[in-house]
Every structure is written in structure tokens, then in C-alpha cells.
Amino acid sequence: MELREIVTRTERIWIEDGIVHCVVLPTATHTLDDAHVNSRAVDELAEGRKLPMLLDTRDSRGLDRDARLYYVRPEAADRVSALAMLIDSQVGRMFGNFYTNVHRPPFPLRLFNSESDALVWLKEQVV
Amino acid sequence: MVAAELAALRDYRERTERQMEELFNTITAFAALDYDRRALVHDDNDELINAMAIGLNMMGEELSHTMKALVGARDEALAASRAKSAFLANISHELRTPLNAIIGYAEIIREDLVDAGQDALTVDVDRLQIASRHLLNLIQDVLDLARIEAGRVDVRLEQIDLRTLLQELQTTLAPSVKEAGNVLHARVELGRPQVLTDPLRLQQILLNILGNANKFTVGGDITLSACDHVEHGRAFVDITVADTGIGIPADKLETIFDAFTQVDDTATRRFGGTGLGLAISRRLCDLLGGSIVVSSELRRGSTFRVRLPVDGPPRG
Ligand SMILES: Nc1ncnc2c1ncn2[C@@H]1O[C@H](COP(=O)(O)OP(=O)(O)OP(=O)(O)O)[C@@H](O)[C@H]1O
Ligand SMILES: [Mg+2]
Numbered sequence: 001m002e003l004r005e006i007v008t009r010t011e012r013i014w015i016e017d018g019i020v021h022c023v024v025l026p027t028a029t030h031t032l033d034d035a036h037v038n039s040r041a042v043d044e045l046a047e048g049r050k051l052p053m054l055l056d057t058r059d060s061r062g063l064d065r066d067a068r069l070y071y072v073r074p075e076a077a078d079r080v081s082a083l084a085m086l087i088d089s090q091v092g093r094m095f096g097n098f099y100t101n102v103h104r105p106p107f108p109l110r111l112f113n114s115e116s117d118a119l120v121w122l123k124e125q126v127v
Numbered sequence: 128m129v130a131a132e133l134a135a136l137r138d139y140r141e142r143t144e145r146q147m148e149e150l151f152n153t154i155t156a157f158a159a160l161d162y163d164r165r166a167l168v169h170d171d172n173d174e175l176i177n178a179m180a181i182g183l184n185m186m187g188e189e190l191s192h193t194m195k196a197l198v199g200a201r202d203e204a205l206a207a208s209r210a211k212s213a214f215l216a217n218i219s220h221e222l223r224t225p226l227n228a229i230i231g232y233a234e235i236i237r238e239d240l241v242d243a244g245q246d247a248l249t250v251d252v253d254r255l256q257i258a259s260r261h262l263l264n265l266i267q268d269v270l271d272l273a274r275i276e277a278g279r280v281d282v283r284l285e286q287i288d289l290r291t292l293l294q295e296l297q298t299t300l301a302p303s304v305k306e307a308g309n310v311l312h313a314r315v316e317l318g319r320p321q322v323l324t325d326p327l328r329l330q331q332i333l334l335n336i337l338g339n340a341n342k343f344t345v346g347g348d349i350t351l352s353a354c355d356h357v358e359h360g361r362a363f364v365d366i367t368v369a370d371t372g373i374g375i376p377a378d379k380l381e382t383i384f385d386a387f388t389q390v391d392d393t394a395t396r397r398f399g400g401t402g403l404g405l406a407i408s409r410r411l412c413d414l415l416g417g418s419i420v421v422s423s424e425l426r427r428g429s430t431f432r433v434r435l436p437v438d439g440p441p442r443g
Pocket of ligand 2 (some may be wrong): 403404
């Protein structure tokens with residue numbers, strides 16, 4: 001069981017059963033620098049593997065445009081095989097809708113109301 | 128108990144109003160096209176309020192970004208278009224000067240040849256002159272179009288007698304009409320022949336349309352008519368040129384008004400021209416406050432109608 005966790009300024013990140021878990025913290029300004037730091041943390045934990053990711057934005061206070069664009073840049077597809085977003089909250093729905101319609105990621109994206117459903121789908125996305 | 132509930136309710140209401148105020152201010156800024164305003168997101172806000180604030184902030188950022196991109200693209204396009212028109216206007220002027228010299232010298236050489244009794248050689252000089260004049264006309268057209276597009280054409284309005292203008296046109300065109308084996312008819316039925324317009328521009332428009340009619344008709348009839356027309360209480364004159372020539376395919380009826388557009392390449396080779404005439408004519412009609420439309424039937428003929436306001440283009 002791999003349960004090393006990295007906590008950055010804006011996210012808590014760990015890998016469990018081959019799935020990257022990202023929980024966005026309620027940091028007021030989530031910037032491009034934060035996006036760089038978070039991506040590096042994921043890389044470090046994944047050790048070069050391309051993994052599916054569960055993203056929980058429920059406590060997010062928003063992130064700026066550069067950060068959003070960085071997370072969905074084409075090269076992100078080399079690290080993330082699929083993304084499940086939790087939308088069982090209003091903030092979650094806001095982000096889910098945004099990433100579905102405005103800044104589409106370069107990997108498969110699905111929105112889930114329950115974490116267990118999300119995990120079932122993500123397990124199928126392991127490459 | 129009831130009092131406590133009421134107080135709690137009042138507190139809740141006040142809190143919600145305070146939170147809504149922040150959203151309201153952000154929306155107000157967006158409504159005034161200030162997309163840089165951001166709504167504050169607080170830990171102790173209701174989740175719905177925070178979700179709306181986050182959504183508004185993302186919307187503001189995206190709108191701001193899109194607006195800047197659009198304004199930038201528009202400015203670039205405008206600058207490019209102005210630069211193109213200015214370049215065309217300049218280059219056309221530069222080309223015209225030496226060309227006029229060529230035409231002038233050809234004329235002198237021609238006279239010298241005649242004086243020297245070398246009449247047989249004048250044919251070549253005539254060819255030189257015809258080609259040069261053709262080139263000069265073309266440059267003049269390009270210059271006109273560039274000037275119109277750069278907004279550098281001034282319209283000089285005068286009270287003119289349309290009947291006289293049409294008469295003069297017929298005289299000007301008579302030789303080339305005869306050469307093409309066509310017959311030019313005129314039907315002028317005007318209550319009052321006075322029109323406030325720019326006679327030079329009107330002449331240019333009608334010369335092109337009549338020229339086209341004659342170019343695309345062989346051994347047929349060309350009818351130039353003029354009559355009054357009233358629309359929404361405003362007085363217009365309709366000037367139509369109808370021919371019995373080759374006609375225009377239905378799908379080309381609009382594109383022939385675009386610059387450098389002709390019905391087909393084989394026709395270009397057969398009939399010459401560059402496809403600028405109608406583009407210029409339509410823009411000039413616009414400047415005169417009028418319009419130009421066409422109807423046609425393939426192999427039967429075409430009718431072009433120029434409609435001009437009797438009192439000139441609307442001011443301002
Ligand atoms: N009366 C007409 N009958 C048939 N085709 C016409 C007639 N008038 C215009 N057209 C078509 O529309 C095209 C565009 O006309 P336009 O006057 O713009 O250019 P042009 O006569 O070819 O060249 P230019 O006027 O620049 O010397 C013509 O090439 C021709 O194909
Ligand atoms: Mg023409």
C-alpha cells in the first residue's frame with residue numbers, strides 16, 4: 001500500500017490503489033505557481049507512471065485562468081490517464097461544468113456524485 | 128421561543144444579504160464591461176454563494192480574455208486593411224505617372240512616323256497605345272477601389288439634369304455599341320429630371336453597367352430606361368440597363384459584385400476585364416445613398432437597376 005502524501009499550499013495529494021487523489025484546499029489564491037508545484041508533486045508520487053486521478057474541488061476558492069489552463073495543457077495527458085471530478089456540491093458542480101464546457105482537459109473526464117462510483121470508473125481507466 | 132426564531136431568521140437574512148451584496152457588486156461591474164472585478168470568497172459564506180462567486184470570477188476572467196483577444200484581432204484587421212488600401216493607392220499613383228509618359232511618347236512617335244511617311248509602322252504603335260490605355264484603366268480601377276475602401280472618396284453633390292446625363296452617355300457609347308452589332312434604346316420617363324447627386328460618380332457607374340451590357344451581348348438589344356420611384360414617402364429614380372446577352376447564372380448574381388470576381392475564367396479570356404467594375408459601382412452607389420441590383424436569365428439577358436434618392440444621400 002502506497003500512502004505517502006504531499007501537502008502543498010493548495011492541495012493534498014496522495015496515491016491509493018493506483019489512483020491519484022487530489023483534494024483542493026481552501027487557499028484564497030490558487031495561481032500558476034501553485035499549479036506547477038502540484039503537478040510536480042503528482043509526478044513525484046507517480047514516479048513516471050501515467051495514472052487516473054480523482055479530483056475533489058469542494059473546498060476550492062477558485063483558481064486563476066493561467067492555473068486552469070496549465071492543468072489542461074496538452075502535455076498533461078502524458079501524466080493523467082483519466083480524471084473523475086466530484087460534483088456532489090455546488091462548488092464542485094461549478095468546476096465540473098467549467099472543465100466540461102470551457103477548458104476541456106486532453107484526457108477523458110467524467111463527473112460523479114459519489115466517490116465510490118468515481119473510483120469504480122477510475123479503476124477501469126488504469127493503463 | 129418565537130422571538131428567538133425570529134431573531135435567528137433576521138440574522139440569517141442579514142448575513143445572506145451581505146454575501147449577496149458582494150455578488151451584486153461584481154455583476155454590476157461586469158454589466159458595465161469591467162471584467163477585472165473579482166468577487167471575494169469567504170470561508171464562512173454559504174456554499175452556494177461561494178460557488179456563485181467562483182463561477183462569476185471564472186466568467187469575468189474568460190470574458191476579459193476573450194474581449195482583449197477580439198479587440199486585438201479587430202485592431203489588427205483594421206490596420207492591415209488600411210495599410211493595404213494605402214499601399215494600393217500609392218502604388219497605383221506611382222504606376223500611373225510613367226504609364227502616362229509611355230502613352231504620350233507613343234503618340235509623339237506615331238506622329239513622327241506619319242510625318243516620315245512610315246504609316247505601315249503605326250500599327251505597332253497603336254497596339255502599344257491600346258495596351259497602355261488598358262493598363263491605365265485597370266490601375267485607375269484599382270486606385271478607385273482602394274480609395275473607396277480607405278474612405279478617401281469625396282462625393283460632390285450637384286443638382287443635375289438626369290435626362291441630359293443619360294443622353295451624353297448614349298453618345299459616348301454609340302461607337303462601341305455599333306461595333307458589337309448591338310442597338311441601344313432609351314426610355315426615359317421622368318416626372319422631374321432633377322437629381323441631387325455626384326454626376327461623375329453616376330457616370331462611372333452607368334458607363335460600367337452599359338459597358339458590361341455591350342460586352343456580354345452580341346447583335347442584341349440594350350435598353351436604358353429611367354423612371355420615378357417612391358418608397359416610404361421618399362422619391363427615387365430607377366435607372367435600368369437591360370440587355371439580351373449571355374445572362375448570369377443564378378448562383379453568381381451576388382458574387383459578381385465582389386472585387387476581381389467574374390462569372391468564369393473562360394469568359395474572362397473571351398471578354399477581358401478584371402472584375403472590378405461592379406465592385407466599384409456598388410460601393411459608389413452606396414456612397415450616393417442608392418443601391419444596385421441585378422436579375423438575369425441565362426442566355427436570355429440581364430437587367431441591372433440603379434436606384435438613387437432624388438434628394439441625395441442622407442446627411443451625416
Ligand atoms: N450584362 C452582363 N451580362 C452578363 N454577365 C455580366 C454582365 N455584367 C456583368 N457580368 C458578369 O459579371 C462579371 C463582373 O463584372 P464587372 O463589371 O465587375 O467586371 P468586368 O466587366 O469583368 O471587368 P471590369 O469591369 O473590371 O473591366 C463579369 O465578368 C461578367 O461575368
Ligand atoms: Mg465591367
